Amino acid sequence: MSATIVSSWNEFDPLKHVIVGRADHTCIPPDEPATQAKIPEDSDMRGMWGPRPLETVEKANSQLDTLAGVLENRGIRVDRPSPIQWNQAVHTPDFSTGSQFGCMPPRDVILTVGKEMLSAAMSFRCRYFEYLAYHDLMQRYFDEDPAFRWEQAPRPRLSDRSYKSGYFDEITIQDRLERAAALDFVTTEHEPLFDAADVCRLGRDLFCQHGLTTNRRAMEWLQRHFPDHRVHAINFPGDPYPIHIDATFVPLKPGLIINNPNRRLPQDQRKIFEANDWEIVDAAPPAHAQPPALCYSSVWLSMNCLVLDHQTVIVEASEVHQMEQMDQLGMEVIPVEFRDAYPFGGGLHCATADVYREGSCEDYFPNQVRGTQIRR
Numbered sequence: 024m025s026a027t028i029v030s031s032w033n034e035f036d037p038l039k040h041v042i043v044g045r046a047d048h049t050c051i052p053p054d055e056p057a058t059q060a061k062i063p064e065d066s067d068m069r070g071m072w073g074p075r076p077l078e079t080v081e082k083a084n085s086q087l088d089t090l091a092g093v094l095e096n097r098g099i100r101v102d103r104p105s106p107i108q109w110n111q112a113v114h115t116p117d118f119s120t121g122s123q124f125g126c127m128p129p130r131d132v133i134l135t136v137g138k139e140m141l142s143a144a145m146s147f148r149c150r151y152f153e154y155l156a157y158h159d160l161m162q163r164y165f166d167e168d169p170a171f172r173w174e175q176a177p178r179p180r181l182s183d184r185s186y187k188s189g190y191f192d193e194i195t196i197q198d199r200l201e202r203a204a205a206l207d208f209v210t211t212e213h214e215p216l217f218d219a220a221d222v223c224r225l226g227r228d229l230f231c232q233h234g235l236t237t238n239r240r241a242m243e244w245l246q247r248h249f250p251d252h253r254v255h256a257i258n259f260p261g262d263p264y265p266i267h268i269d270a271t272f273v274p275l276k277p278g279l280i281i282n283n284p285n286r287r288l289p290q291d292q293r294k295i296f297e298a299n300d301w302e303i304v305d306a307a308p309p310a311h312a313q314p315p316a317l318c319y320s321s322v323w324l325s326m327n328c329l330v331l332d333h334q335t336v337i338v339e340a341s342e343v344h345q346m347e348q349m350d351q352l353g354m355e356v357i358p359v360e361f362r363d364a365y366p367f368g369g370g371l372h373c374a375t376a377d378v379y380r381e382g383s384c385e386d387y388f389p390n391q392v393r394g395t396q397i398r399r
């Protein structure tokens with residue numbers, strides 16, 4: 024096995040080394056201030072918590088193992104996290120919660136920017152210790168790559184001051200949409216909070232979704248932490264559950280992004296893409312009317328694909344419309360069955376975290392447009 028090199032600047036350059044999550048011991052966490060944000064009103068998960076049924080864990084792991092095998096067969100190195108017993112309660116000086124979550128979606132936790140892997144300051148109390156599942160891997164990368172930067176964003180306190188009390192009381196979908204449009208989310212601006220999956224990496228520019236899991240203060244922190252980057256705040260008012268950018272705004276190659284047609288980027292925020300000749304096309308509709316049972320995510324995991332290089336993409340095998348669109352966009356499609364893994368934290372992009380993609384830090388947006396940048 025070749026020595027580890029950590030480096031990834033975007034979502035589409037040739038992938039050579041990746042982490043694929045594991046479903047072992049995953050729990051549905053008990054209610055807490057932020058998790059209600061993630062659970063749709065009519066979800067079968069409302070009021071349930073505890074370890075997920077073993078049979079579903081085994082099915083999810085089987086599909087995760089298949090994904091790992093597909094990647095390895097293409098010469099991509101795959102590492103796996105070390106799950107802990109996620110049913111353990113968490114107690115800190117500021118909060119307690121009855122269980123943790125899991126480590127199927129490494130993309131939520133780990134943000135790779137160049138030579139750095141940064142553990143996010145996540146807003147869910149049940150995910151406070153999730154970074155531990157990656158500790159052995161980080162230690163190994165640190166030992167093997169002398170230039171690797173092993174980083175941790177400020178650990179949030181997640182006291183009640185980090186959440187708006189009563190935000191979800193009797194909330195309707197219309198309320199959610201109005202609040203999303205008004206940038207009124209359950210998290211406050213008390214401390215930096217973000218999920219790594221809210222950040223879309225496009226070379227020198229990091230586009231961050233302002234939503235239920237990422238606040239403006241985190242973007243300020245990211246801008247100071249990555250001073251050579253330009254951090255942008257974008258939002259998608261059509262999404263009643265604005266959590267994670269990767270089923271909403273998905274780059275396929277330099278100059279091309281698919282955008283969820285129910286969650287279009289507002290016109291004023293498109294200007295920077297237009298000024299730099301990027302094409303934003305509506306994503307194809309999902310093949311399914313409903314997500315699988317006990318799933319946090321929407322049917323738009325259809326577009327949560329894993330780009331292997333500028334011509335190749337892995338798409339969930341039953342997503343016939345998305346596969347057809349990829350084909351029309353000139354991509355070679357590798358179908359992989361993955362719906363059994365969805366309930367454990369998302370789709371093919373969610374289930375992975377980049378360690379190494381070829382390529383360097385390009386400036387895809389030399390024509391900057393005022394409005395979205397954090398640094399003015």
Ligand code: ABU
Nearest residue numbers: 267270320321323369
């Ligand atoms: N982690 C991506 C989930 C986004 C969605 O449910 O649409």
